[in-house]
Amino acid sequence: MQIHKTIKPIFVCKFQCVGPECLMTCCGRNWSITIDKKTHQKYVLSSRADIASIAKENLVLLRKGKNNYSRVKLNEKGECPFVDENKLCMIHRDLGEEALSHTCSTYPRRSTRYQDETRHTMTLSCPEVVRRVLFDPDAMLLQEQDELVAGYKTNLIGQRQSASQTQQVIHLFAWNLIQSPSGNIEENLMALAQFILCLQHVNFDLHNRFAEVEDFYEALLNELQSGKSLLSSGHLAKSNAMKYLALSVMGTNAANLSAQGSFALEGHQQIASYLDVASISDEAELEAKFDAINQQWHRLCETSCLSEPYVLRNYLLYKLYSSYFPGKNMATIMRQFYRIVLDFFYIKCILSVRSMQGEIDQQVVMKTIASLSEKTMHNTTIDARMDFAIDKINGGDDLSCLLLIG
Structure with a gap:
């Protein structure tokens, strides 16, 4: 027998789906919904004639294994055909939660099993998860539970080796x-x-x-808590150039991965319109615009729903927790850190520019982060895309991305 630890942040324990009240329902976002064979048969043979009819008409056979037997054909709006006029899932409503497919019953939950522990989390592409993570001061407190398991259960197929x-x-x-x-x-x-x-x-x-x-770590803690700034104000021209390049590359990703009219794409278009680089005649104009973004960000952090100190800390703690930073490959630790920095910088700019045109409240923050997370956390090529952006920004200098922090 061995001890196996289960870890759940508070936000995972508190989460409840808000159903039709969701700001961006997962039933209508052009996502691929796969159905396992058992669930497929349950739907097409359902005693509920309406559900059986929809299933026969809208479940496209794939036959790529038991768990990828079919997929749901979405309507012209990208919505699941099992959603009724009240934005309620007919399967859940009429057949119960146990009748949901694996995809629908588990989203937005995720877990990673290691030999000695299982770490539970949830994806930020769900706006209700964003709310739970950011706006609860206890969200990133970790609950741990130990259980005794048989030795053979600590060496299951697909689980990861224990962290060193x-x-x-x-x-x-x-x-x-x-x-x-x-x-x-x-x-x-x-x-x-x-x-x-x-x-x-x-x-x-x-x-x-x-x-x-x-000793170095303790010195950093002392500087943070004393109020001494660790940010350098030098290299301003290079900093602005790096920031514009970062926004350009991240915007290309947002445009490539977003449907027309999505909240993420709309946010990037607002940034592009605000900077309007084509009409800028010298570096001073670009500097003034980035200064205005920084000032707007500081105002948001002081007067908006972002003002509580735990809000942004929770967001970054979530990033560390979900990636189990730094991972096993220490050689890429700075690369992993830069992915977090790029993500944070992009959200910071989108919210700052948005706030120049209207109020930033919890719902705007939730939709912004959920929309961007939809393009990053559900895309198998995003790490490569982010690494390409990092290489382009650094331009041979491994520390250039640090200019995005200030």
Whole structure:
């Protein structure tokens, strides 16, 4: 027998689907809904004539294994045909939750099983998950439960090897740096960047150089909590050029992965319209526009629904938790960090520009993050796309992306 740990953040435990009240229902977002063979047969042979009729007409056979037996053919609006006029799922309404397909019954839940633990999370493409993560001060508190399991259950097909001790220690250091009180969340990001550079300097040798790493970590915590800024105000021209390049590349991804009229694409179009680079005659104009974005962001962080200090911290803690940062490959740790920075920078710019044209409330934040997460968390090529963006921004200098933090 061995001890197996189950980890669930509070937001996972508290989540409840809000059904037709959802801002962006998962039943109408042009997603691919696959049906397992058992569920397929249950629908087409249902005693409910309306459900059986819809199933026979709209379940397209794939026959790619039991769990990928068919898929739902969406209507011209990208909506599931089993959704009624009240935006309620007919399957859930008439046949009960147990009749839902695996895809529908598990979304937005996710779990990753390791040999010694299972980590539960939920995807931010669901706006209700965004609300639970950002706007609950306890959202990222972790609940842990131990259970005794037979040895053979710790070596199941598809599960991952246990995280190394080095990975777990670095994860804890990173978690505490993001969670630490500071003047603003960008200071925490810069502290984590400096900590990563320290780890690279000692070649991740925590066994022999732990005291040195711990001293550096403690110094960073002290600087954060004392209010001393870790952000550099230098290289302003290069910083603005990097920011514009980052927005251009991220916008290309948003455009390529978004349906016309989506909230993500709309947000990027607002940024492009605001910057209007084609009409800018010199660097001073671009600098003034980025200064206005920064000022608007600071106002949002002081006066909007983002003003509570836990809101943005929870968002970054979610990113660390869901990716189990830094992962097993220490050689890519800065690359993993830059993906978080790029994501945060893009959301920051979209919300800042949006707020110049209207109020930013919880619903706008929820829809913005959910819409962008839909394009990133459900796309198998996004890491490669993000890495391409990082390489383009860095341009041979591995530290250029740090300019996006300030």
